[in-house]
Amino acid sequence: MPNRHARRTIAPMPRAAILATLGVALLALPFVLYAGAFGLAGLATDLSGETRFYTTPLPTALIFAHMTTGAVATLLAPFQLIERIRTRRPRVHRALGYVTLAAAAITGIAGLLYIALKGTIGGPLMSAGFALYGALLLIAAANTVYHALDKNRAAHRVWALRLTVLALGSFLYRLHYWVWYAATGGAGSTPDFTGPFDLFNFAGFYLPYLVILELVLRTERT
């Protein structure tokens, strides 16, 4: 029986946009390794005295679990965009899809619980920016899997692209700081995260990229 979404066409994402995303994913590899190794080390060993993230058991477990699964989500979400694997190895795409979505869900939930328990180093505004980030990641992950199961490929694709942008967001947060410090020496950024650049970056690592994605998708539709 034909599925009810079969008549919707799926325009190919502009190749340049996919290549740019995969390029950012490659740049993110060292951060992925750092986050994964730090997360596993925090879960497996006693890092008290070595990092401010090692505190009481629950927040400690949450933050290190979130780093570990965050590394998995950042690695796999862009990988799922590779068309050759999607079309030639659909089972691989499906299996890795579930791993990506589980990793994104744990990352988002653990991150949100950590914020609720401990807040963030930058205070309430940073906590709000990161909490919105976590909520959007969860919404994107839930919609990606829902539309995959519903066999609505057009909607699945759009949500998967949003999820990928969000999964790369954590790396983009750091990248913004590296580029900004290299270019300006850290103008507008303070150690207690109260400078204009810090305030911008509380949400500037994901919101502008989501807007750009929506503009690309709108161009595609028209």
Ligand code: HEM
């Ligand atoms: C998507 C993949 C993600 C990765 C790879 C990741 C990785 C990390 C890492 C490595 C740290 C430790 C800080 C550092 O050493 O730089 C960290 C901190 C943190 N992350 Fe994530 N993260 C991800 C997503 C998220 C999400 C979705 C949230 C929101 C719920 C979140 C909330 C936090 C918070 C609140 C901290 C502590 C901030 C602080 O007080 O310094 N992260 N993350």
